[in-house]
Amino acid sequence: MPATPSPVVRVSHLSKRFGAHTVVQEVSFELAAGETLVLLGPSGCGKTTLLKMLNRLIEPDSGTVEINGQNVLRQQPETLRRGIGYVIQQVGLLPHYTVAENVAVVPRLLRHAPAAIAARTTALLTRLHLPPERYANQYPHQLSGGQQQRVGLARALAADPPIILLDEPFGALDPLTRSSIRREFRELEELRNKTMVMVTHDVTEAFELADRILLLEAGQVQQLGTPRELLFQPANDFVRRFFAAERLALQLRTLTLGDVFGDIPQLNRLDNNPGSSDTFSIQTTVNEALEALTSADDASSALPFTVAELMAAFGQALQREEDAWKR
Numbered sequence: 001m002p003a004t005p006s007p008v009v010r011v012s013h014l015s016k017r018f019g020a021h022t023v024v025q026e027v028s029f030e031l032a033a034g035e036t037l038v039l040l041g042p043s044g045c046g047k048t049t050l051l052k053m054l055n056r057l058i059e060p061d062s063g064t065v066e067i068n069g070q071n072v073l074r075q076q077p078e079t080l081r082r083g084i085g086y087v088i089q090q091v092g093l094l095p096h097y098t099v100a101e102n103v104a105v106v107p108r109l110l111r112h113a114p115a116a117i118a119a120r121t122t123a124l125l126t127r128l129h130l131p132p133e134r135y136a137n138q139y140p141h142q143l144s145g146g147q148q149q150r151v152g153l154a155r156a157l158a159a160d161p162p163i164i165l166l167d168e169p170f171g172a173l174d175p176l177t178r179s180s181i182r183r184e185f186r187e188l189e190e191l192r193n194k195t196m197v198m199v200t201h202d203v204t205e206a207f208e209l210a211d212r213i214l215l216l217e218a219g220q221v222q223q224l225g226t227p228r229e230l231l232f233q234p235a236n237d238f239v240r241r242f243f244a245a246e247r248l249a250l251q252l253r254t255l256t257l258g259d260v261f262g263d264i265p266q267l268n269r270l271d272n273n274p275g276s277s278d279t280f281s282i283q284t285t286v287n288e289a290l291e292a293l294t295s296a297d298d299a300s301s302a303l304p305f306t307v308a309e310l311m312a313a314f315g316q317a318l319q320r321e322e323d324a325w326k327r
């Protein structure tokens, strides 16, 4: 059997107290390369404190953090942080530096060659929908909140760190901008192979971006698992209640056409049809298919079922999930 690759991040029994208040309690998890873990939970549950212990912005009282098998306490915090991208809600761009200069901060510290830095900056700004000829020489105050957030992301990616920590990266944006940046973020080639830990208190965001979710309450792990596990196999009443208000929306986003219709021939045809394979597949979520079927354009003509058929199949799939869990 091939050896299991060792985790990129390993957190063991991590705890932190502020005065008499235990903010993070005995938290453990491991992250494989390329995995996205979302830290989710109510305000004040310890998400940010946990995140900041990964790059030593906060030192733990007990427990260990290992990155690539090395205890972070044995590394210089500055060296450690240069190898880990960090994106925060407040963005923290340097106001008297241009966009390009802000993006280049870490590569300059790392003494990358100027030509390489310029090429990387241009590529990243282009990829993040900030055409460099227009934005490279602008200052942060000349940008919208969404654009500043993109520059913050470009800066975190500039030195190509394998690990990225994100603390409410879209928190300051209005809901529409937020959801469109989130879509871009999901599709960004630069992020495909990164190992990421992201803090949010937005349940939809967590479900859209996470491979696994770590749900915290009062510093304690309530459940660690895939979005689907948290939704369909809640570990306790807290987990169940946490998702109750948005349960239907999350179920629609979690179950796919493959889940609800099984392996039916029409769906296989979808996969094999070059005209539609980019748009719909058995991995398309019920939510995406529903949006297409109810939209004004004719994207839905590629779908071999109606809204009513989709909803009926969705209802049956939910029942199957619940029955499987009861067994």
Ligand SMILES: Nc1ncnc2c1ncn2[C@@H]1O[C@H](COP(=O)(O)OP(=O)(O)OP(=O)(O)O)[C@@H](O)[C@H]1O
Binding pocket: 018, 023, 041, 042, 043, 044, 045, 046, 047, 048, 049, 050, 201
């Ligand atoms: N430096 C500090 N000194 C004392 N208490 C702190 C400090 N930092 C955080 N806390 C407390 O620790 C608890 C957890 O804070 P933390 O910021 O980690 O929570 P959070 O889950 O990220 O919250 P939010 O979603 O509101 O940002 C809170 O009760 C907070 O008041």
